[in-house]
Amino acid sequence: MAFSSLKDIYIDQMQDIYSACKQSKAATQKLHDAATDDELKKALKAGSDGIQDGMDTLSEIIKGHGEDPTDEFCKGMEGLVKEVHAHVLDEDFSDDDVRDAMIITQYQRMAHYAIAGYGCCKAFAKRLDQTDDVTKLDKCLDASYDGDRHMTEIATGSVNKSAAA
Template identity: 90%
Template sequence: MSSLKDIYIDQMQDIYSACKQSKDATQKLHDAATDSELKSALKAGVEGIEQGMSTLSEIIKGHGEDPTDEFCKGMEGLVKEVHAHVLDTDFTDDDVRDAMIITQYQRMAHYAIAGYGCCKAFGKRLGQDDDVTKLDKCLDASYDGDKHMTEIATHGINKAAAA
């Protein structure tokens, strides 16, 4: 690493890897969820992650690099948490499981928000205006997905889980 551009490409590759890992985990969370609104949001999450991966791949390849040259250890840890706290845990209440699903999904989403935000800032500094526009859409989609999960949690699932 010898320049901001090197960091920029590296971090986009990291987020690409994070998306790949979180996509599989989000699909498994979808399969485990019982609330119909949550299932729908998780399905939309998978689709959004796929769109983010497509955008990142396009940007990274546009800089002459391979999007798969990095493996994100941070997301690997978060996916392990998905398994430990949801997929490998026995729940006696579906609402409690759904509340935990939201928790784990949002942790992964926050990782993506941080990554897209950093890459956007690097892109801005480097004058990569087209990249920044695309990264901003990915960042907005990640924020929107996170907000939607908070709404689902606070308007029903958390109340049901507390009952």
């Protein structure tokens, strides 16, 4: 695709985040299965559900602009998912608490990618006067921030303490 306008970039980046969400949802479901801390498992389930909500929103916005949400493949998230495999799923842990601490680390890296993507798309939508899109993207951005903060609370509240013991 040749980019000739901010709208072209806007659509491309929403498609990128859609792809990132699809990949991170599958990885998050695997992280959920590997987790042992009950609060962490609940947060990962909620994260997976939230990622799906974001995908649904992005799909609606992108289709509303006459485009296909699946026209892009996010290589950035592909790399982060490889990190999930390398540092959690394919790694041996002698301590479940240590694994849970690493799960939070890898989840938050994926969440930060989503935060950056949603933030950029929201800024583009504002500049393009797409007020309905701004509102929808702002909800996705807030949900991503909330999920990230919740993971930090779990890490600092119990998981990291248990992993350090």
